[in-house]
Amino acid sequence: NLDETYKPDMWVKSNPLLDLPSQREVLLNGLTDKRDSDALSGTLNDFQNKNLNLWLEQSADSFLKLPDVEKSIVPSFSFDDRQVYIGFDYSMFSDNTALAFVFPYRDNNDKPRWFIYQHSFIPWQKAGSIEAKEKQDGINYRDLAKKGFCTISSHPQGLINDEQVYQWLLNFVERHRLEVVFFGYDAWGLTPTIKQLNLNSG
Numbered sequence: 001n002l003d004e005t006y007k008p009d010m011w012v013k014s015n016p017l018l019d020l021p022s023q024r025e026v027l028l029n030g031l032t033d034k035r036d037s038d039a040l041s042g043t044l045n046d047f048q049n050k051n052l053n054l055w056l057e058q059s060a061d062s063f064l065k066l067p068d069v070e071k072s073i074v075p076s077f078s079f080d081d082r083q084v085y086i087g088f089d090y091s092m093f094s095d096n097t098a099l100a101f102v103f104p105y106r107d108n109n110d111k112p113r114w115f116i117y118q119h120s121f122i123p124w125q126k127a128g129s130i131e132a133k134e135k136q137d138g139i140n141y142r143d144l145a146k147k148g149f150c151t152i153s154s155h156p157q158g159l160i161n162d163e164q165v166y167q168w169l170l171n172f173v174e175r176h177r178l179e180v181v182f183f184g185y186d187a188w189g190l191t192p193t194i195k196q197l198n199l200n201s202g
Helices: 002-006 008-013 021-041 044-052 066-072 130-137 141-146 162-175 192-200
Strands: 083-089 097-106 112-122 150-152 179-185
Touching (some): 021 044, 097 162, 112 162, 130 141, 141 150
Parallel strands (some): 083 179, 112 150
């Protein structure tokens, strides 16, 4: 809870090394200094997010509010035989590449709805290894990959593997027999994936 920001006895939940008597005092002093410094500079959310592992809206005018995200979750959704709008966000070195899928449909009350699905591709070249990338981002990518939410780059140097992204996308569209209504991407990021799609697909 956010009120644990001022309850150092609770910080061990996200900082288990505090349970080691040999390290507790040094770590606690460092965490307290960071909290106080961030509070003074108006960036307390940075401490709460990075040191207490709390998911936060980073600004008061955030587009998405956590309760709205939680209310929008549905237990299951079949992708098969649907229209879809696809967005492609490409990166090469340290940022993740992502494909976003928006499926228009109607709910049980015949109201228009949109189901959103996203799949990321994880480069680790700049971090040095997938382990370092996980530590840097605070996300267990290998676990998420096992659950199907992302794909860790198969490139030997940890760069985004364009062929891997291209094949994943084609397989996803074909497997679910999707009718792609629109495919959007940043024209500045004209990549081998986009070139292949232009040459080999409608």
